[in-house]
Each structure stands twice: as C-alpha cells, then as structure tokens.
Amino acid sequence: MTVYPTTASSARYGIWAILLASLLWGTTGTVASFAPDVSPLAIGAFAMGFGGLIQALSAKTRLVQEIPRLLQQKQRLLIGAVAITVYPLAFYTSMRLAGVAIGTVISIASAPFATAILECLISKKNTLTQRWVISFGLGITGMALLTYAEPATSQLDESSTLKMTGILLGLIAGCAYAVYSWVAKAMIETGIQSSAAMGSLFGLGAIGLLPTLFFTGNQMFASLSNAMVMIYMAVIPMFLGYFLFGYGLRHINASKATLLTLFEPVVAAVFAVTIVGEVIPYQGWFGMVLIILCLTIQTRESPADKHKLSVKSHQ
Numbered sequence: 001m002t003v004y005p006t007t008a009s010s011a012r013y014g015i016w017a018i019l020l021a022s023l024l025w026g027t028t029g030t031v032a033s034f035a036p037d038v039s040p041l042a043i044g045a046f047a048m049g050f051g052g053l054i055q056a057l058s059a060k061t062r063l064v065q066e067i068p069r070l071l072q073q074k075q076r077l078l079i080g081a082v083a084i085t086v087y088p089l090a091f092y093t094s095m096r097l098a099g100v101a102i103g104t105v106i107s108i109a110s111a112p113f114a115t116a117i118l119e120c121l122i123s124k125k126n127t128l129t130q131r132w133v134i135s136f137g138l139g140i141t142g143m144a145l146l147t148y149a150e151p152a153t154s155q156l157d158e159s160s161t162l163k164m165t166g167i168l169l170g171l172i173a174g175c176a177y178a179v180y181s182w183v184a185k186a187m188i189e190t191g192i193q194s195s196a197a198m199g200s201l202f203g204l205g206a207i208g209l210l211p212t213l214f215f216t217g218n219q220m221f222a223s224l225s226n227a228m229v230m231i232y233m234a235v236i237p238m239f240l241g242y243f244l245f246g247y248g249l250r251h252i253n254a255s256k257a258t259l260l261t262l263f264e265p266v267v268a269a270v271f272a273v274t275i276v277g278e279v280i281p282y283q284g285w286f287g288m289v290l291i292i293l294c295l296t297i298q299t300r301e302s303p304a305d306k307h308k309l310s311v312k313s314h315q
Helices: 008-025 028-032 040-058 060-065 067-071 074-098 100-121 130-149 160-189 194-216 224-251 254-260 263-276 282-299 303-313
Strands: none
Touching: 008 224, 008 254, 008 263, 028 040, 028 224, 028 263, 040 060, 040 074, 040 194, 040 224, 060 067, 060 194, 067 074, 074 100, 074 160, 074 194, 100 130, 100 160, 100 254, 100 263, 130 254, 130 263, 130 282, 160 194, 160 224, 160 254, 194 224, 224 254, 263 282
C-alpha cells in the first residue's frame, strides 16, 4: 500500500490548498448572479456534473492504473457518488427555499461536524479535540452573525414550511458534503492517488447529475453571459477547486478540511460587497473576524500536532 509521508510542510501545503479551493468556491454565488434566468438546479448540476467529467478525464491515466484498488472500493465509490449527486441538488434548492444566506450557512456549517462524527464512529479517529471544538464554535458563531446580518437580496416565499424544508435540505447537503469528503479521504488513505479518487467519485457523480439538465437546463446557453457563467463554474471552482481539495485531503484529515472551508462564505460575502454591491452591517463583519480566528486556530499547528507529524515522518 502506498503511504503518503506526512510532514509539517506537506500539512501546511494541504491547508493552503483547501483555503485556495474555498476561495474559488466563494466566487460561485457572485458569478451565478450574472445568469439570473438559469435555474439554480441547472447551475449546480452542470457545474458539478461537467466539472466531474473533467476531473475523470484529467485523471484517466491514474484511473486506469488504480482500477484494481478502485474495484476493491466499490461500496465506498457508490456511497461517495450518491453523495456528490445529492449535494448540489439539495444545496441549491435549499438556497431557493430558505434564502441564499441561510441555505449556505446550514450546508457549510453542518459539514465539519458531520465529518468529525464520521471519523469518530467509522474511522475510529478521535478528531473532536478541545482545539477543534473551540475553533468550530467560533466558526459557527461567525457564520450565524454573517447570516443574520446579510440583507435580503431576493423575493422569497416566507412560508415557515418552505423555510423549514430549505433548512432540512441544507442539512442534507452538509451531510452529503461530509460523506463524500470522508469517502475521498478514506480512499486516499488506502493508497489510491488523490486525482484518481476524486476523478472516480466525481465521474460517477456526473452520471447522476447530468441527466437532470434535460429538465432544468433550457436557459444555460441562451446568451453569451449564461454560457460563460456555466463554463466558469464547471472549470474553475468545480474542477480546479476540487483538484486542490483532493490534494489537501492527501495531507490533512477530512474534518479539518471541511472546517477550513468555512473560509468560503467569508469570500462570498466580500465579493457580494465589492462586486454585487450588497451592504453587510457591522455584526456581519464581526462574524467574519470570528471565522478568520477559527481558521487561524486550524492553520497553526499545536506542539502535539508537530510531535505527531515528526513521529510519522520518521516511521
């Protein structure tokens, strides 16, 4: 079995790869606003569907080499592919029903906790350290402040039933995100190359996503602006973003990776202010400070972490 050496520098590169992926993902809401007549379901299905196909094609050599190992991971592959299919459909529908801010916060903020639970119960990894819990609490508080400070930008049905449905779908999206992150990490830990693991998962996920475009994608290429938005979403945040995410998972655990993705809503808020022209009250900015503090705690290795990395690097 191939084992990737874990050193302080490789863990640092993994952290920065996750943060850069989150930066790219944070642009999606602003970019999608330039195609208002395209269904959010179509944007999600196209972005992750075609992004997944590009992932698979770019990793075809690795995929061929890893076929024996991938066949040994059939159950994980199926679970991960189903999670990837569910995620964008639940996430974008959640934003439509509960609002962009609430849908995004519920989906992203629930993922780190769900991932940590998976690692504790299934992988038997004790990831719920005091440091993780403190940083998670800061991140959740910051996300809540950022959410409720964000002014409404769209006309939504205020029905409590629809809102609760949107919140439930956000939780489903967060759990789906946690599941495919955990599956990808588990596959990489068995020795499968990260590009092959991500390519196989997203390639299979694309099979479930792309057929939905027959029902939702009639406006995707109705104008040059719409076409540019769709191409950008598939190539930059989805293909490149998840390539970086896969690299990061090679060097840090999945619960830490999903916690670092709390950087995404901060990026989204900054772009909303500077490009779209939205106004965020002072409590929203305070929330972003808390999220940055959460990220700072996660990106700085504790003495215990450094000792573990040192031991692993010499084994």
